[in-house]
Amino acid sequence: MQTQAGDDLIRRIRAHSHDGDVVGPAANDLLSELYDGYPVGNLTELLHSGDDVAVRTATWLLSELGELAAPMMDEVPALLAHPFAQVRFYAVEVVLVNGDAPHGSTIARVMSLSTDYDTGVRWQVLGFLASATTDQLAAGAANLEPGPVKDMAEWLVRLxxxxxxxxxxxxxxxxxxxxxxxxxxxxxxxxxxxDTGLLEHAVNAEDEEIRAFAERWLSGSD
Structure with missing residues (x-):
């Protein structure tokens, strides 16, 4: 039965979270089960396991599920604050797909990660800011504390x-x-x-992050 298979895969991930060679195939199989109707809420067992690799695996699954991850949005604020950069990275994608006006405080957390110490997380946030709807940006900006990030978020909305x-x-x-x-x-x-002129200018930026983003965005592989 599907539920049995999904439950077994979650147990395998929890038992072998120290072994990436085992977790990878199990995570891929679990993703297929989730697409086939295995309840996404069962990922709570991994998210609350206290095991960083299990949490990372569950967050990756949520990022791959698109709108199917919507019932798990209440879990995302904690993931955006997780010490593992990869967890924060994947959680941003979940917010991009599923965040709306009622999730303004969660969107604000994503915007705050624009100052994250990890390059990959900042890259993901940059993609979020470039792709989010105006309503998403406005909801996030309204929930930010006064400061530079709020100022920049409000400026982006005004654009x-x-x-x-x-x-x-x-x-x-x-x-x-x-x-x-x-x-x-x-x-x-x-x-x-x-107008691609601003991006074309950014391709020559001294800031490597900005330059790489502009090159990728212009290539259409955002």
Whole structure:
């Protein structure tokens, strides 16, 4: 039975979370079970296991499930604060697909990760900021504490609602503040459907993160 298979796979992941060679195939099999109707709520056992690898595996599964992960959104704030960078990385994708106005505080947590120490997490947040809907950005900005990230988030929302000023984007792209540069790169990505000029400028940025993002976004592999 499907439930039996899913339960067995969760037990295997918990028992062998120290062994990546075992966890990988079991996680892939569990993903197939979840797509076939195995209850996504059963991933709570992994998320609350206290085992970092098991939590990482469950968060990866949620990131792969798209909208099927929506019932687990209450779990995501803790994942965004997890000490494992990979957990935070995968959790951002879950919010991009499933976060809406009632999840404003969770979206705000994602925006706050724009200052994360991990390059991969910041990269994921940059993709989130470039891809999120205006409603998602507005919900997150409204739930941020006053400060630089809130200022940048509100600026990004205004770009969607007002005629954008390319000079303001360029000034931030070339400025000294790494958070402002990240939000400006996201703005360049958001505006690229109408004009790729800002992204083309960002390809020559000194900031390697910004340069790599612009190259990838222009290639269409965002």
């Amino acid at each position: 969607d609602d007002e005629a954008p000023d390319p000079r303001a984007v360029l000034a931030r792209l070339e400025g000294p503040d790494p958070t402002a540069r990240l939000f400006a790169a996201a703005a360049a990505g958001r505006l690229s459907d109408e």
